[in-house]
Amino acid sequence: xxxxxxxxxxxxxxxxxxxxxxxxxxxxxxxxxxxxxxxxxxxxxxxxxxxxxxxxxxxxxxxxxxxxxxxxxxxxxxxxxxxxxxxxxxxxxxxxxxxxxxxxxxxxxxxxxxxxxxxxxxxxxxxxxxxxxxxxxxxxxxxxxxxxxxx
Numbered sequence: 001x002x003x004x005x006x007x008x009x010x011x012x013x014x015x016x017x018x019x020x021x022x023x024x025x026x027x028x029x030x031x032x033x034x035x036x037x038x039x040x041x042x043x044x045x046x047x048x049x050x051x052x053x054x055x056x057x058x059x060x061x062x063x064x065x066x067x068x069x070x071x072x073x074x075x076x077x078x079x080x081x082x083x084x085x086x087x088x089x090x091x092x093x094x095x096x097x098x099x100x101x102x103x104x105x106x107x108x109x110x111x112x113x114x115x116x117x118x119x120x121x122x123x124x125x126x127x128x129x130x131x132x133x134x135x136x137x138x139x140x141x142x143x144x145x146x147x148x149x150x151x
Contacts, residue, residue: 020067020068020069020121021069022069022070022071022072023038024069025045025068025069025072025117025121026038026041026042026045027041028117028120028121029041029042029044029045029113029114029117031117032112032113032114032116032117033109033110033112033113033114035113041113044099044110044113044114045072045114046075047095047098047099047110048095048110048111048113048114048115049068049072049075049076049114050075050076050078050079050098051079051091051094051095051098051111052076052115053075053076053077053078053079054079054080054081054082055081055082055085055086055091055134056076056130056133056134057081057133058133059129060126060129060130060133061076061077061081063126063129064076064122064126064130065077067121067122067123067126068118068121068122085134085135086135087135087136087137088134088135088136088137088138088140088141089137091111091138091141092104092107092108092111092141093107095107095110095111108141111141112140112141112143115138115141115142115143116141116142116143118142119142119143119144127142127144130142131144
């Protein structure tokens with residue numbers, strides 16, 4: 001998804017730092033995941049952001065909350081940080097466990113649909129900082145290539 005598909009406006013009271021609103025975020029997820037309805041995209045977004053909120057900590061958590069609409073910021077901030085880091089596959093399984101009727105495949109689609117919608121909204125720098133905090137494997141969920149260092 002390009003940044004052109006998500007307009008940045010600052011006139012709405014639900015906007016955060018860069019002016020992205022909750023409806024714009026939900027629409028970006030709907031487009032990214034090709035969900036049929038906005039309520040479905042909103043449900044997925046709430047589930048994935050809540051799960052993400054348990055795994056991003058420190059300045060990155062604060063900056064992520066600031067870069068997203070107020071509703072998304074509340075979802076992230078309301079979570080108690082996890083005591084251990086989950087691999088990307090376990091993260092997807094965690095999302096599946098939070099979603100009635102979900103399978104690993106549908107949860108992976110949901111996670112990728114939400115997380116890949118974030119970089120155009122939060123910027124490359126913050127995306128890179130968030131990914132640096134997470135175990136290997138998350139970059140693909142954010143729509144980025146996972147580059148491994150040569151031994």
